[in-house]
Amino acid sequence: MQGEVTVQGAKNSALPMMAATILCKGQCVLHNVPRLTDVWAASRILNRLGCNCHMEGNTVTIDGGAAQSWEIPDSDMRQMRSSIMFLGPILGRTGACTLSLPGGCELGPRPIDLHLEAMRRMGAAVAEEGERIRCCAKELHGAKIHLPFPSVGVSENVIMAATLAKGETVLTNAAREPEIIDLAAFLNQCGAKIRGAGESTVVIQGVEKLYPTSYTVMPDRIAAVTWLCAAAASKGSICVRGARPSDMEACLSVLEQAGCRLGICPDRIFLEASRPLRAVPEIRTMPHPGFPTDGQAILMALLATAAGTSVFEETIFESRYMHAGELLRMGANIRIFGRTAIVRGVPRLHGAAVAAQDLRGGAALAAAAAGAEGETVLRGLSHIDRGYEDLAGVFNNLGCQVRRISF
Numbered sequence: 001m002q003g004e005v006t007v008q009g010a011k012n013s014a015l016p017m018m019a020a021t022i023l024c025k026g027q028c029v030l031h032n033v034p035r036l037t038d039v040w041a042a043s044r045i046l047n048r049l050g051c052n053c054h055m056e057g058n059t060v061t062i063d064g065g066a067a068q069s070w071e072i073p074d075s076d077m078r079q080m081r082s083s084i085m086f087l088g089p090i091l092g093r094t095g096a097c098t099l100s101l102p103g104g105c106e107l108g109p110r111p112i113d114l115h116l117e118a119m120r121r122m123g124a125a126v127a128e129e130g131e132r133i134r135c136c137a138k139e140l141h142g143a144k145i146h147l148p149f150p151s152v153g154v155s156e157n158v159i160m161a162a163t164l165a166k167g168e169t170v171l172t173n174a175a176r177e178p179e180i181i182d183l184a185a186f187l188n189q190c191g192a193k194i195r196g197a198g199e200s201t202v203v204i205q206g207v208e209k210l211y212p213t214s215y216t217v218m219p220d221r222i223a224a225v226t227w228l229c230a231a232a233a234s235k236g237s238i239c240v241r242g243a244r245p246s247d248m249e250a251c252l253s254v255l256e257q258a259g260c261r262l263g264i265c266p267d268r269i270f271l272e273a274s275r276p277l278r279a280v281p282e283i284r285t286m287p288h289p290g291f292p293t294d295g296q297a298i299l300m301a302l303l304a305t306a307a308g309t310s311v312f313e314e315t316i317f318e319s320r321y322m323h324a325g326e327l328l329r330m331g332a333n334i335r336i337f338g339r340t341a342i343v344r345g346v347p348r349l350h351g352a353a354v355a356a357q358d359l360r361g362g363a364a365l366a367a368a369a370a371g372a373e374g375e376t377v378l379r380g381l382s383h384i385d386r387g388y389e390d391l392a393g394v395f396n397n398l399g400c401q402v403r404r405i406s407f
């Protein structure tokens with residue numbers, strides 16, 4: 001692979017931000033929204049609520065003020081994990097929300113107990129009736145909420161619900177992901193009073209009303225890592241424009257330890273990987289700013305051909321190694337022991353028929369195929385389309401030969 005690519009807007013910022021527009025009475029405009037099936041799913045939910053969500057290119061307009069319903073059908077909730085993102089804004093805006101368990105990647109159990117507990121702390125009564133969950137609160141009030149785990153989604157739901165709650169909310173052990181900073185910046189631009197986003201303690205002062213605004217979504221750091229790893233796997237070189245290196249320190253450090261040559265600018269990253277790669281002895285997924293779980297599969301695909309033994313420990317999700325079995329079909333040498341993966345580098349992978357089982361696992365298989373000898377047939381593109389605007393197009397522009405065929 002050789003060339004340059006401009007990175008798409010961040011899926012994991014755009015999705016909560018789309019939900020957050022419900023808090024505003026009026027039309028919000030979001031720019032740099034990636035064209036993904038998860039974004040269509042969020043758009044369907046917003047339109048089901050009556051919010052007139054419309055996407056033109058990478059710009060989404062949403063009129064939260066037009067919403068008339070606060071019940072999300074089970075079919076919509078099952079479309080993706082981030083449908084749980086609607087709980088906080090709907091409760092914050094109206095005090096009542098009916099939804100069911102979200103769908104999404106099978107990365108192990110995806111419980112929502114911490115989401116529901118946080119809403120209870122803010123005064124919501126939560127009734128679980130089979131699959132359906134009814135939340136209601138005469139009036140959400142501020143609360144001190146300490147998270148047992150710095151959950152990204154729970155942190156986002158609390159911040160969104162607290163913007164219109166009565167009084168002050170202090171959220172401790174909050175997630176520190178860059179997408180949370182982006183969400184808070186959007187909400188503060190709407191008139192919210194959020195301090196400390198991106199730190200472990202976030203303080204939200206409830207306000208009476210939020211006003212619509214227009215905002216540009218941050219770049220997708222995991223898509224940027226994906227393009228860097230695909231180029232490195234093919235022993236090529238790449239310039240990833242629009243990436244924000246400050247969001248990606250942990251992944252860039254692993255790429256450097258593996259022997260990739262990096263050129264870092266504030267708004268772009270150069271990578272060159274002509275030298276043989278070397279193993280990275282320990283990679284442990286952690287909440288940000290630690291190594292991101294979303295980068296684990298993608299870096300594993302790269303290190304499958306790095307000389308030596310790399311050891312991964314997946315501490316965030318219970319079952320996020322489904323890609324390992326598929327990499328074995330391509331000639332990788334990987335052993336899984338619970339949450340630990342031992343990756344012994346082989347000289348080169350070979351093409352094979354493989355199947356994506358989840359979003360980032362699918363991206364990992366594509367990155368592996370970019371460096372493999374021969375042709376790879378990759379099924380399960382519906383997983384990849386959840387998070388990448390046009391992976392095949394990006395790969396083709398970088399010199400890889402990719403054809404999408406429907407079976």
Ligand code: EPZ
Pocket residue numbers: 011012013015081082105109110111112113114115116149150151152153154175293294316317318359360387
């Ligand atoms: C967000 O998921 C991201 N999704 C995920 O990205 C990412 O992998 C994850 O954060 C961790 O960084 C979006 O932002 C849309 P969590 P989220 O709540 O919010 C447990 C991708 O590939 N937990 O931080 O669901 C949970 O089971 C996706 O783009 C509870 O136990 O992640 C998991 O083990 C995949 N109870 C851990 O916390 C709860 O109520 C981390 O979950 C909530 C979470």
